[in-house]
Amino acid sequence: MRRVVFLHAAACAILLGQAGPYQRQTVDQTAAVRGRQLYTQYCINCHGALAKGTDNGPDLIRSPLVLRDRLGNEIGPALKKLPGHKSDLTNAQVVDITNFLKDQIESTAKNRTADRPPNVLTGNAEAGRAYFNGAGGCTKCHSATGDLAGIGRKYKDAVDLQQRMIFPRQTKPTQVKVTPAGGATVMGQLVRIDDFNVSLRDATGQYHEWTRGDDLRVELDDPLAAHHALLDVYTDKDIHDLVRYLESLK
Numbered sequence: 280m281r282r283v284v285f286l287h288a289a290a291c292a293i294l295l296g297q298a299g300p301y302q303r304q305t306v307d308q309t310a311a312v313r314g315r316q317l318y319t320q321y322c323i324n325c326h327g328a329l330a331k332g333t334d335n336g337p338d339l340i341r342s343p344l345v346l347r348d349r350l351g352n353e354i355g356p357a358l359k360k361l362p363g364h365k366s367d368l369t370n371a372q373v374v375d376i377t378n379f380l381k382d383q384i385e386s387t388a389k390n391r392t393a394d395r396p397p398n399v400l401t402g403n404a405e406a407g408r409a410y411f412n413g414a415g416g417c418t419k420c421h422s423a424t425g426d427l428a429g430i431g432r433k434y435k436d437a438v439d440l441q442q443r444m445i446f447p448r449q450t451k452p453t454q455v456k457v458t459p460a461g462g463a464t465v466m467g468q469l470v471r472i473d474d475f476n477v478s479l480r481d482a483t484g485q486y487h488e489w490t491r492g493d494d495l496r497v498e499l500d501d502p503l504a505a506h507h508a509l510l511d512v513y514t515d516k517d518i519h520d521l522v523r524y525l526e527s528l529k
């Protein structure tokens with residue numbers, strides 16, 4: 280199976296005591312509500328009510344820095360460095376703001392926040408086809424006549440199609456290999472990873488857990504890593520063209 284081999288080559292991230300850039304942060308809704316308050320107080324004037332930017336500040340929804348951020352690891356340092364930004368927020372406050380921004384990103388993908396129902400079918404299907412088969416590299420893993428045949432029927436609402444393209448559901452578990460300094464490698468299905476701990480269940484069903492540190496080598500094989508990396512690659516236009524093209528695969 281060519282596809283599986285490719286996934287291994289492309290999606291392996293080697294992490295040494297550090298959070299992976301493309302592990303998606305799941306939104307904590309309670310924190311997002313607190314984050315909205317902080318955002319409204321300190322950020323809204325320049326970055327706008329939907330975080331899509333104003334004349335005074337850039338769009339944060341499509342900012343690669345924000346998309347890559349995980350629990351403040353990019354935004355925290357950026358706020359300290361960027362001129363005119365509030366540099367004395369606590370880590371907890373920054374995490375709340377990231378939850379608000381991640382929630383906005385997902386809402387924007389679904390366009391839940393738009394005033395009127397969005398038309399996500401504004402792209403050009405031919406351009407989408409060309410991107411799919413060419414620059415987008417989608418055919419490394421997908422085929423318009425194979426796994427994605429009929430995708431336009433599967434998701435009747437193009438907004439759902441767009442959301443599933445940008446944030447696919449995970450159908451296969453993330454595999455992980457952990458090697459302690461001087462110890463043997465243990466591998467299995469990832470149970471949980473954060474900045475402090477990593478845990479897995481091995482093939483026999485046994486649970487293992489480690490404290491993370493520089494001497495612990497953690498190799499993740501996330502089947503969706505390539506998709507998360509795409510967030511930094513495709514433009515709004517590419518996304519619109521792709522959705523228009525995929526929607527036509529009925």
Ligand code: HEC
Nearest residue numbers: 321322324325335336337342343344354357361363365376
């Ligand atoms: C006075 C206006 C203003 C306020 C208030 C403000 N920003 Fe900004 N922000 C900017 C401008 C202008 C830039 C672009 C600066 C640059 O690129 O040098 C920016 C850049 C950023 C970036 C980097 C985006 C990127 O892709 O590089 C982040 C992240 C950010 N702001 C987050 C925030 C957050 C979070 C808050 C509230 C705590 C905030 N900003 C408040 C004006 C503002």
Ligand code: HEC
Nearest residue numbers: 289415416417419420443444447448450451502503505521
């Ligand atoms: C490295 C492999 C890889 C690449 C490259 C890739 N994808 Fe995917 N894609 C996946 C995986 C894995 C899934 C999750 C579903 C699955 O397991 O089949 C997925 C899911 C999707 C879905 C949702 C399918 C559904 O039925 O819900 C869409 C749509 C999609 N990808 C479109 C694209 C497009 C468009 C590109 C190119 C811009 C692309 N993918 C590039 C691996 C990849």
